[in-house]
Amino acid sequence: MIFFGHRFIENENFYHISSIEAILNTPPSSTLYIEFSEMNLDIINHAALNSMSIAIYAQNITQVVYASSLSASYIVVPRDLAKSAQNVAENYLFDAKILVLIEEEDEIEELALLGLDGTIFPNAIIKINS
Template identity: 40%
Template sequence: MIIIGHPDIPFDPLHYVERIEEIAKTPPNSTLWLGPFSGAKAIAKHCFENRIAYTVMAESVRDALLANALHARFILADKTLAPKLQKIAETYLFDAKIIVPVSEESEMEAIAQMGIDGVIFQNAIIFSE
C-alpha cells in the first residue's frame, strides 16, 4: 500500500498548481497536484506532453480513464468511487495508482481492506511556496 503524507514515513510532497506558468516555480522532478481532473484537463495534457508527473482527483470513471490515458501518476478518489476505479485500474492495467484522501491514520486499514492502491494525508500537498 502506498502511504503519502504520514508523519512516520518520508515522502515527497505534491505541489499544487492552477496554471501551466506555475509549474516552473515547483522543485525539479516534483509531482504536481492539479485538483479535480474536470478543471485541469489542459494542464494534464501539458504535463503529459512534457513528461511531468502529476496527480488529479477523479470525480467519475470517465475522469479516471482520461487521466490514466494522459499518464497521471496518481488518481485520487473518495471512498465511494475508489473501489470501482480500483477494479477498472486492475482490469485495464492502469499505470496510475488509485489513492484515497484520509485525515486519520485509523482510516488506512479500511482502505487497505478494500484493496485500494494507497492513501494520502492532507499534509502531503503543498498549496503555496
C-alpha cells in the same frame, strides 16, 4: 500500500497547481497535483507532453479513466469512489496508482483490506500560487 503525508513514513509531496505558470514555482522533478476538469486540460496536457509526474484528482469513474489516458502517475479519489476506481484500474491494467484522500489514520485498515494502492493525507498536498 503506499502512503503520502503519513507521519511515520517520509515520502514526496504533491504540488497543487492551477496554471502552467505555477509549474515554475515547484521543485524540480516534483509530482504535480491537478484537479480534473475541462478547464485544466491545458495544464494536464502540458505536464504530460513534458514527461512530468502528475497526480490527478478524479471525482467519478469517467474522470478516473480519462486521468489514466492522460498519463497520470497517480489518480486521487474520494473515499466513496475508492473500490470502484481500484477495480477499474486493475481491470484495465492502469500504470497509475489509485490513492484515496483520507483525513485519519484509522481509515487505512479498511482501505488496505479493500486492496487500494495507497493513501494520501491533505498535508502532502502543497498549494502553489502562480
